[in-house]
Amino acid sequence: MGRAIGSLDWTPEYIVPVPMKPSQARNRFEQLLQFGANHFDEDIEVALDGLGCIKEIENYKQKNPLERAEAIKGAFTSDFTWNGAKILLIDDVHTTGGTTNECVRVLTANGAGEVRVMTLAKDQRVFxxxxxxxxxxxxxxxxxxxxxxxxxxxxxxxxxxxxxxxxxx
Missing domain, CATH: 2.20.70 (Ubiquitin Ligase Nedd4; Chain: W;)
Incomplete structure (x- = not known):
């Protein structure tokens, strides 16, 4: 992941992972991003707390794309004022885009200038x-x-x- 970020033709100022659900204590991206930081520009800041999740969504994976988009509204928050920053949002799986779209919306509403998304997989079947x-x-x-x-x-x-x-x- 670090090499992939380092090889982009665009340099983010911040890397922000999609946050864990409130019931989960461990950030699944923390070790990956700490290790990956050795491969990308030192001016890039990893903001593990750039987004927070404030809403548990029951049976999210069983919902269709429209149900997911509706259920995820209001699930994320950001205490940061991004001041036009370029942000790379990291997610593990991009199934319908509902989660990433809502995260992008929250980051933009809090002043992000540009948000791009990097995911590790298109859907969970690859695992x-x-x-x-x-x-x-x-x-x-x-x-x-x-x-x-x-x-x-x-x-x-x-x-x-x-x-x-x-x-x-």
Whole structure:
């Protein structure tokens, strides 16, 4: 991550991670950003407390994009006055953009001049890889929309391959 930030053609003044939920004590980006700081410009300040989360959102991952965008409104706050600063917002996963959009809105409302976003993954499926034992296609997490139960389904499911497995969640 540090090398990626160091290779940007744009230099932020601050790096601000998407904050943890109020129920979580550990900032998942702290060690990563401290280690990464060795690879980017020393004038870049890491502001781990640049944003705060003040609202728990139940079942956020199960919501569709519109429900997420509505639920996340008002979830973040910033005690900083950014004075036109360039900010790089860091998030782990960019699924629908609801979280990052709300964080950008809060940063801008508090005076950020420009906010760009860097995420580590497009969605959470990249963190779990599984190969279908029946046909060797990749498998992915699917949801039974009737029961709202998650399961692993072959990427060929249901047309080419019927193989499914319990997701364990």
């Amino acid at each position: 779990a890889r599984k190969t279908c034992p029946a046909c060797s296609r990749s498998m992915k997490i699917r949801v039974n929309h009737t029961t709202n139960v998650k399961f692993w389904g072959c990427s060929g499911y249901p047309t080419y391959c019927q193989n499914t497995e319990d997701s364990g969640t």
